[in-house]
Amino acid sequence: MNTPSTPSTPPAETTPAPATESPEAAGPTTPAAPPSRYSLGTFPNMFRSMFVIGLFVLALVAIVPRITQVQRPAVDAAGKASQVAAQTSWPVQLPKGLGDGWVPTVATFTPGTEKVQTFTTVWTTPSGKDIALKQAAGATQGWVARSVDDGDAAGTVTVSGRTFEKFVANDAGQVAYVARGDGARGLTLVASGTAPEDELKAFVAALAPVTPAPGVTPAPSTTTG
Known part of the structure:
Protein backbone atom coordinates (compact mmCIF):
# COMPACT_ATOMS: atom_id res chain seq x y z
CA MET A 1 0.00 0.00 0.00
CA ASN A 2 1.47 3.26 -1.08
CA THR A 3 1.34 6.35 1.18
CA PRO A 4 0.57 9.56 -0.64
CA SER A 5 3.52 11.91 -0.49
CA THR A 6 3.24 15.29 1.23
CA PRO A 7 3.57 18.09 -1.23
CA SER A 8 6.83 19.97 -0.61
CA THR A 9 6.82 23.66 0.45
CA PRO A 10 8.02 25.85 -2.36
CA PRO A 11 11.17 27.74 -1.51
CA ALA A 12 10.69 31.33 -0.34
CA GLU A 13 11.43 33.99 -2.88
CA THR A 14 14.55 35.95 -2.14
CA THR A 15 14.33 39.76 -2.74
CA PRO A 16 17.42 40.84 -4.58
CA ALA A 17 19.43 43.60 -2.83
CA PRO A 18 19.48 46.91 -4.62
CA ALA A 19 22.53 47.38 -6.63
CA THR A 20 25.06 49.86 -5.21
CA GLU A 21 25.94 52.56 -7.60
CA SER A 22 29.63 52.78 -8.13
CA PRO A 23 31.42 56.13 -7.75
CA GLU A 24 32.23 56.04 -11.42
CA ALA A 25 28.54 55.83 -12.26
CA ALA A 26 27.58 58.83 -10.03
CA GLY A 27 29.66 61.20 -12.07
CA PRO A 28 32.62 63.40 -11.10
CA THR A 29 32.50 65.13 -7.65
CA THR A 30 32.87 68.98 -7.58
CA PRO A 31 35.75 69.91 -5.29
CA ALA A 32 34.88 72.26 -2.34
CA ALA A 33 35.97 75.90 -2.69
CA PRO A 34 38.95 76.77 -0.52
CA PRO A 35 38.15 79.16 2.39
CA SER A 36 38.77 82.85 1.74
CA ARG A 37 41.99 84.06 3.26
CA TYR A 38 40.06 87.12 4.55
CA SER A 39 37.74 84.87 6.55
CA LEU A 40 40.60 83.35 8.47
CA GLY A 41 40.74 86.41 10.75
CA THR A 42 44.48 86.83 10.71
CA PHE A 43 46.02 89.98 12.19
CA PRO A 44 47.30 91.34 8.83
CA ASN A 45 43.82 91.07 7.34
CA MET A 46 42.26 92.83 10.32
CA PHE A 47 44.88 95.57 10.06
CA ARG A 48 44.11 96.07 6.37
CA SER A 49 40.39 96.36 7.11
CA MET A 50 40.93 98.88 9.90
CA PHE A 51 43.27 100.89 7.70
CA VAL A 52 40.65 101.14 4.94
CA ILE A 53 37.96 102.15 7.45
CA GLY A 54 40.28 104.77 8.91
CA LEU A 55 40.91 106.30 5.50
CA PHE A 56 37.16 106.45 4.90
CA VAL A 57 36.55 108.22 8.24
CA LEU A 58 39.31 110.74 7.56
CA ALA A 59 37.78 111.51 4.19
CA LEU A 60 34.40 112.18 5.81
CA VAL A 61 35.95 114.46 8.44
CA ALA A 62 37.75 116.40 5.72
CA ILE A 63 34.62 117.12 3.69
CA VAL A 64 32.11 117.73 6.52
CA PRO A 65 32.12 121.40 7.69
CA ARG A 66 32.81 121.95 11.38
CA ILE A 67 31.26 124.67 13.56
CA THR A 68 33.81 126.22 15.91
CA GLN A 69 31.33 128.36 17.80
CA VAL A 70 27.64 129.08 17.91
CA GLN A 71 26.77 132.33 16.18
CA ARG A 72 24.22 134.29 18.22
CA PRO A 73 21.91 136.67 16.39
CA ALA A 74 22.38 140.41 16.78
CA VAL A 75 19.98 142.38 18.97
CA ASP A 76 18.90 146.04 18.89
CA ALA A 77 21.11 147.21 21.73
CA ALA A 78 20.77 150.87 20.71
CA GLY A 79 16.98 150.72 20.76
CA LYS A 80 16.95 149.02 24.16
CA ALA A 81 19.46 151.55 25.54
CA SER A 82 17.26 154.46 24.40
CA GLN A 83 14.25 152.96 26.17
CA VAL A 84 16.20 152.35 29.38
CA ALA A 85 17.60 155.90 29.29
CA ALA A 86 14.09 157.31 28.95
CA GLN A 87 12.62 155.02 31.59
CA THR A 88 15.33 155.60 34.22
CA SER A 89 16.69 159.06 33.34
CA TRP A 90 20.17 157.48 33.54
CA PRO A 91 22.97 158.78 31.30
CA VAL A 92 23.16 155.40 29.59
CA GLN A 93 26.14 154.87 27.32
CA LEU A 94 26.88 152.56 24.40
CA PRO A 95 29.88 152.28 22.09
CA LYS A 96 29.52 154.05 18.76
CA GLY A 97 31.46 153.61 15.54
CA LEU A 98 33.16 150.35 16.48
CA GLY A 99 33.20 149.08 12.91
CA ASP A 100 32.90 145.59 11.47
CA GLY A 101 33.15 142.52 13.67
CA TRP A 102 31.44 144.02 16.72
CA VAL A 103 28.00 142.47 17.25
CA PRO A 104 25.62 143.12 20.20
CA THR A 105 24.07 139.79 21.22
CA VAL A 106 22.41 140.64 24.57
CA ALA A 107 20.47 143.69 25.81
CA THR A 108 18.54 143.30 29.08
CA PHE A 109 17.31 145.49 31.90
CA THR A 110 16.73 143.39 35.02
CA PRO A 111 17.67 143.24 38.70
CA GLY A 112 21.24 142.01 39.15
CA THR A 113 23.37 141.19 42.18
CA GLU A 114 21.81 142.39 45.45
CA LYS A 115 18.71 143.32 43.41
CA VAL A 116 20.44 146.31 41.83
CA GLN A 117 18.59 147.23 38.64
CA THR A 118 21.11 146.67 35.84
CA PHE A 119 21.23 147.43 32.13
CA THR A 120 23.44 144.79 30.49
CA THR A 121 24.67 144.48 26.94
CA VAL A 122 27.04 141.83 25.61
CA TRP A 123 29.11 142.25 22.46
CA THR A 124 30.97 139.75 20.33
CA THR A 125 34.34 141.19 19.35
CA PRO A 126 36.28 140.80 16.09
CA SER A 127 38.45 138.15 17.77
CA GLY A 128 35.35 136.09 18.57
CA LYS A 129 35.42 136.81 22.32
CA ASP A 130 32.82 138.64 24.42
CA ILE A 131 32.70 141.94 26.27
CA ALA A 132 29.86 142.67 28.71
CA LEU A 133 28.86 146.23 29.61
CA LYS A 134 26.88 146.63 32.85
CA GLN A 135 25.39 149.93 33.99
CA ALA A 136 23.64 150.62 37.27
CA ALA A 137 22.78 153.58 39.45
CA GLY A 138 23.42 153.17 43.18
CA ALA A 139 25.71 150.18 42.57
CA THR A 140 26.79 148.38 45.75
CA GLN A 141 30.24 147.00 46.46
CA GLY A 142 28.86 143.48 46.12
CA TRP A 143 27.44 144.36 42.71
CA VAL A 144 30.82 145.69 41.55
CA ALA A 145 32.67 142.64 42.91
CA ARG A 146 30.34 140.25 41.12
CA SER A 147 30.47 142.29 37.91
CA VAL A 148 34.28 141.99 37.80
CA ASP A 149 34.04 138.25 38.57
CA ASP A 150 35.69 138.83 41.98
CA GLY A 151 38.85 139.95 40.24
CA ASP A 152 41.80 141.54 41.97
CA ALA A 153 42.41 145.28 41.76
CA ALA A 154 45.24 146.03 39.30
CA GLY A 155 45.59 149.81 39.40
CA THR A 156 43.99 152.20 36.95
CA VAL A 157 43.88 152.65 33.18
CA THR A 158 43.29 155.88 31.30
CA VAL A 159 41.53 155.56 27.95
CA SER A 160 40.67 158.64 25.86
CA GLY A 161 41.16 160.88 28.89
CA ARG A 162 38.89 158.80 31.10
CA THR A 163 40.22 156.88 34.10
CA PHE A 164 39.00 153.37 34.89
CA GLU A 165 39.78 151.03 37.76
CA LYS A 166 41.25 147.80 36.43
CA PHE A 167 40.43 144.35 37.83
CA VAL A 168 41.92 141.03 36.74
CA ALA A 169 40.26 137.64 37.37
CA ASN A 170 43.03 135.22 36.42
CA ASP A 171 40.94 132.09 37.01
CA ALA A 172 38.31 133.30 34.55
CA GLY A 173 40.82 134.88 32.17
CA GLN A 174 38.88 138.13 32.44
CA VAL A 175 39.86 141.81 32.60
CA ALA A 176 37.40 144.49 33.74
CA TYR A 177 37.37 148.29 33.63
CA VAL A 178 35.18 150.12 36.15
CA ALA A 179 34.04 153.76 36.12
CA ARG A 180 32.19 154.53 39.31
CA GLY A 181 29.35 157.03 39.33
CA ASP A 182 29.42 160.18 41.41
CA GLY A 183 27.32 159.92 44.53
CA ALA A 184 24.94 157.23 45.67
CA ARG A 185 22.77 157.65 42.58
CA GLY A 186 25.54 158.05 40.06
CA LEU A 187 25.76 155.61 37.15
CA THR A 188 28.53 153.00 37.48
CA LEU A 189 29.89 151.31 34.34
CA VAL A 190 31.65 147.95 34.23
CA ALA A 191 33.13 146.69 30.95
CA SER A 192 34.55 143.19 31.27
CA GLY A 193 35.26 140.10 29.25
CA THR A 194 37.69 137.55 27.90
CA ALA A 195 38.57 139.64 24.85
CA PRO A 196 42.13 140.90 24.38
CA GLU A 197 42.77 144.07 26.35
CA ASP A 198 43.31 146.14 23.21
CA GLU A 199 39.74 145.32 22.18
CA LEU A 200 38.51 146.24 25.67
CA LYS A 201 40.27 149.60 25.38
CA ALA A 202 38.76 150.19 21.94
CA PHE A 203 35.34 149.35 23.37
CA VAL A 204 35.43 151.79 26.29
CA ALA A 205 37.02 154.48 24.11
CA ALA A 206 33.91 154.36 21.89
CA LEU A 207 31.40 154.81 24.75
CA ALA A 208 29.04 157.74 24.29
CA PRO A 209 25.69 158.81 25.80
CA VAL A 210 22.55 157.59 24.04
CA THR A 211 19.50 159.70 23.28
CA PRO A 212 16.45 158.72 25.40
CA ALA A 213 13.55 157.35 23.40
CA PRO A 214 10.71 159.86 22.97
CA PRO A 220 9.76 155.88 39.77
CA SER A 221 13.34 155.63 40.99
CA THR A 222 14.24 152.32 42.64
CA THR A 223 17.85 153.13 43.51
CA THR A 224 19.09 153.12 47.06
CA GLY A 225 21.27 155.52 49.00
Whole structure:
Protein backbone atom coordinates (compact mmCIF):
# COMPACT_ATOMS: atom_id res chain seq x y z
CA MET A 1 0.00 0.00 0.00
CA ASN A 2 1.47 3.26 -1.08
CA THR A 3 1.34 6.35 1.18
CA PRO A 4 0.57 9.56 -0.64
CA SER A 5 3.52 11.91 -0.49
CA THR A 6 3.24 15.29 1.23
CA PRO A 7 3.57 18.09 -1.23
CA SER A 8 6.83 19.97 -0.61
CA THR A 9 6.82 23.66 0.45
CA PRO A 10 8.02 25.85 -2.36
CA PRO A 11 11.17 27.74 -1.51
CA ALA A 12 10.69 31.33 -0.34
CA GLU A 13 11.43 33.99 -2.88
CA THR A 14 14.55 35.95 -2.14
CA THR A 15 14.33 39.76 -2.74
CA PRO A 16 17.42 40.84 -4.58
CA ALA A 17 19.43 43.60 -2.83
CA PRO A 18 19.48 46.91 -4.62
CA ALA A 19 22.53 47.38 -6.63
CA THR A 20 25.06 49.86 -5.21
CA GLU A 21 25.94 52.56 -7.60
CA SER A 22 29.63 52.78 -8.13
CA PRO A 23 31.42 56.13 -7.75
CA GLU A 24 32.23 56.04 -11.42
CA ALA A 25 28.54 55.83 -12.26
CA ALA A 26 27.58 58.83 -10.03
CA GLY A 27 29.66 61.20 -12.07
CA PRO A 28 32.62 63.40 -11.10
CA THR A 29 32.50 65.13 -7.65
CA THR A 30 32.87 68.98 -7.58
CA PRO A 31 35.75 69.91 -5.29
CA ALA A 32 34.88 72.26 -2.34
CA ALA A 33 35.97 75.90 -2.69
CA PRO A 34 38.95 76.77 -0.52
CA PRO A 35 38.15 79.16 2.39
CA SER A 36 38.77 82.85 1.74
CA ARG A 37 41.99 84.06 3.26
CA TYR A 38 40.06 87.12 4.55
CA SER A 39 37.74 84.87 6.55
CA LEU A 40 40.60 83.35 8.47
CA GLY A 41 40.74 86.41 10.75
CA THR A 42 44.48 86.83 10.71
CA PHE A 43 46.02 89.98 12.19
CA PRO A 44 47.30 91.34 8.83
CA ASN A 45 43.82 91.07 7.34
CA MET A 46 42.26 92.83 10.32
CA PHE A 47 44.88 95.57 10.06
CA ARG A 48 44.11 96.07 6.37
CA SER A 49 40.39 96.36 7.11
CA MET A 50 40.93 98.88 9.90
CA PHE A 51 43.27 100.89 7.70
CA VAL A 52 40.65 101.14 4.94
CA ILE A 53 37.96 102.15 7.45
CA GLY A 54 40.28 104.77 8.91
CA LEU A 55 40.91 106.30 5.50
CA PHE A 56 37.16 106.45 4.90
CA VAL A 57 36.55 108.22 8.24
CA LEU A 58 39.31 110.74 7.56
CA ALA A 59 37.78 111.51 4.19
CA LEU A 60 34.40 112.18 5.81
CA VAL A 61 35.95 114.46 8.44
CA ALA A 62 37.75 116.40 5.72
CA ILE A 63 34.62 117.12 3.69
CA VAL A 64 32.11 117.73 6.52
CA PRO A 65 32.12 121.40 7.69
CA ARG A 66 32.81 121.95 11.38
CA ILE A 67 31.26 124.67 13.56
CA THR A 68 33.81 126.22 15.91
CA GLN A 69 31.33 128.36 17.80
CA VAL A 70 27.64 129.08 17.91
CA GLN A 71 26.77 132.33 16.18
CA ARG A 72 24.22 134.29 18.22
CA PRO A 73 21.91 136.67 16.39
CA ALA A 74 22.38 140.41 16.78
CA VAL A 75 19.98 142.38 18.97
CA ASP A 76 18.90 146.04 18.89
CA ALA A 77 21.11 147.21 21.73
CA ALA A 78 20.77 150.87 20.71
CA GLY A 79 16.98 150.72 20.76
CA LYS A 80 16.95 149.02 24.16
CA ALA A 81 19.46 151.55 25.54
CA SER A 82 17.26 154.46 24.40
CA GLN A 83 14.25 152.96 26.17
CA VAL A 84 16.20 152.35 29.38
CA ALA A 85 17.60 155.90 29.29
CA ALA A 86 14.09 157.31 28.95
CA GLN A 87 12.62 155.02 31.59
CA THR A 88 15.33 155.60 34.22
CA SER A 89 16.69 159.06 33.34
CA TRP A 90 20.17 157.48 33.54
CA PRO A 91 22.97 158.78 31.30
CA VAL A 92 23.16 155.40 29.59
CA GLN A 93 26.14 154.87 27.32
CA LEU A 94 26.88 152.56 24.40
CA PRO A 95 29.88 152.28 22.09
CA LYS A 96 29.52 154.05 18.76
CA GLY A 97 31.46 153.61 15.54
CA LEU A 98 33.16 150.35 16.48
CA GLY A 99 33.20 149.08 12.91
CA ASP A 100 32.90 145.59 11.47
CA GLY A 101 33.15 142.52 13.67
CA TRP A 102 31.44 144.02 16.72
CA VAL A 103 28.00 142.47 17.25
CA PRO A 104 25.62 143.12 20.20
CA THR A 105 24.07 139.79 21.22
CA VAL A 106 22.41 140.64 24.57
CA ALA A 107 20.47 143.69 25.81
CA THR A 108 18.54 143.30 29.08
CA PHE A 109 17.31 145.49 31.90
CA THR A 110 16.73 143.39 35.02
CA PRO A 111 17.67 143.24 38.70
CA GLY A 112 21.24 142.01 39.15
CA THR A 113 23.37 141.19 42.18
CA GLU A 114 21.81 142.39 45.45
CA LYS A 115 18.71 143.32 43.41
CA VAL A 116 20.44 146.31 41.83
CA GLN A 117 18.59 147.23 38.64
CA THR A 118 21.11 146.67 35.84
CA PHE A 119 21.23 147.43 32.13
CA THR A 120 23.44 144.79 30.49
CA THR A 121 24.67 144.48 26.94
CA VAL A 122 27.04 141.83 25.61
CA TRP A 123 29.11 142.25 22.46
CA THR A 124 30.97 139.75 20.33
CA THR A 125 34.34 141.19 19.35
CA PRO A 126 36.28 140.80 16.09
CA SER A 127 38.45 138.15 17.77
CA GLY A 128 35.35 136.09 18.57
CA LYS A 129 35.42 136.81 22.32
CA ASP A 130 32.82 138.64 24.42
CA ILE A 131 32.70 141.94 26.27
CA ALA A 132 29.86 142.67 28.71
CA LEU A 133 28.86 146.23 29.61
CA LYS A 134 26.88 146.63 32.85
CA GLN A 135 25.39 149.93 33.99
CA ALA A 136 23.64 150.62 37.27
CA ALA A 137 22.78 153.58 39.45
CA GLY A 138 23.42 153.17 43.18
CA ALA A 139 25.71 150.18 42.57
CA THR A 140 26.79 148.38 45.75
CA GLN A 141 30.24 147.00 46.46
CA GLY A 142 28.86 143.48 46.12
CA TRP A 143 27.44 144.36 42.71
CA VAL A 144 30.82 145.69 41.55
CA ALA A 145 32.67 142.64 42.91
CA ARG A 146 30.34 140.25 41.12
CA SER A 147 30.47 142.29 37.91
CA VAL A 148 34.28 141.99 37.80
CA ASP A 149 34.04 138.25 38.57
CA ASP A 150 35.69 138.83 41.98
CA GLY A 151 38.85 139.95 40.24
CA ASP A 152 41.80 141.54 41.97
CA ALA A 153 42.41 145.28 41.76
CA ALA A 154 45.24 146.03 39.30
CA GLY A 155 45.59 149.81 39.40
CA THR A 156 43.99 152.20 36.95
CA VAL A 157 43.88 152.65 33.18
CA THR A 158 43.29 155.88 31.30
CA VAL A 159 41.53 155.56 27.95
CA SER A 160 40.67 158.64 25.86
CA GLY A 161 41.16 160.88 28.89
CA ARG A 162 38.89 158.80 31.10
CA THR A 163 40.22 156.88 34.10
CA PHE A 164 39.00 153.37 34.89
CA GLU A 165 39.78 151.03 37.76
CA LYS A 166 41.25 147.80 36.43
CA PHE A 167 40.43 144.35 37.83
CA VAL A 168 41.92 141.03 36.74
CA ALA A 169 40.26 137.64 37.37
CA ASN A 170 43.03 135.22 36.42
CA ASP A 171 40.94 132.09 37.01
CA ALA A 172 38.31 133.30 34.55
CA GLY A 173 40.82 134.88 32.17
CA GLN A 174 38.88 138.13 32.44
CA VAL A 175 39.86 141.81 32.60
CA ALA A 176 37.40 144.49 33.74
CA TYR A 177 37.37 148.29 33.63
CA VAL A 178 35.18 150.12 36.15
CA ALA A 179 34.04 153.76 36.12
CA ARG A 180 32.19 154.53 39.31
CA GLY A 181 29.35 157.03 39.33
CA ASP A 182 29.42 160.18 41.41
CA GLY A 183 27.32 159.92 44.53
CA ALA A 184 24.94 157.23 45.67
CA ARG A 185 22.77 157.65 42.58
CA GLY A 186 25.54 158.05 40.06
CA LEU A 187 25.76 155.61 37.15
CA THR A 188 28.53 153.00 37.48
CA LEU A 189 29.89 151.31 34.34
CA VAL A 190 31.65 147.95 34.23
CA ALA A 191 33.13 146.69 30.95
CA SER A 192 34.55 143.19 31.27
CA GLY A 193 35.26 140.10 29.25
CA THR A 194 37.69 137.55 27.90
CA ALA A 195 38.57 139.64 24.85
CA PRO A 196 42.13 140.90 24.38
CA GLU A 197 42.77 144.07 26.35
CA ASP A 198 43.31 146.14 23.21
CA GLU A 199 39.74 145.32 22.18
CA LEU A 200 38.51 146.24 25.67
CA LYS A 201 40.27 149.60 25.38
CA ALA A 202 38.76 150.19 21.94
CA PHE A 203 35.34 149.35 23.37
CA VAL A 204 35.43 151.79 26.29
CA ALA A 205 37.02 154.48 24.11
CA ALA A 206 33.91 154.36 21.89
CA LEU A 207 31.40 154.81 24.75
CA ALA A 208 29.04 157.74 24.29
CA PRO A 209 25.69 158.81 25.80
CA VAL A 210 22.55 157.59 24.04
CA THR A 211 19.50 159.70 23.28
CA PRO A 212 16.45 158.72 25.40
CA ALA A 213 13.55 157.35 23.40
CA PRO A 214 10.71 159.86 22.97
CA GLY A 215 7.29 159.22 24.48
CA VAL A 216 8.53 157.01 27.33
CA THR A 217 7.47 158.05 30.83
CA PRO A 218 10.25 157.69 33.41
CA ALA A 219 9.52 155.07 36.03
CA PRO A 220 9.76 155.88 39.77
CA SER A 221 13.34 155.63 40.99
CA THR A 222 14.24 152.32 42.64
CA THR A 223 17.85 153.13 43.51
CA THR A 224 19.09 153.12 47.06
CA GLY A 225 21.27 155.52 49.00
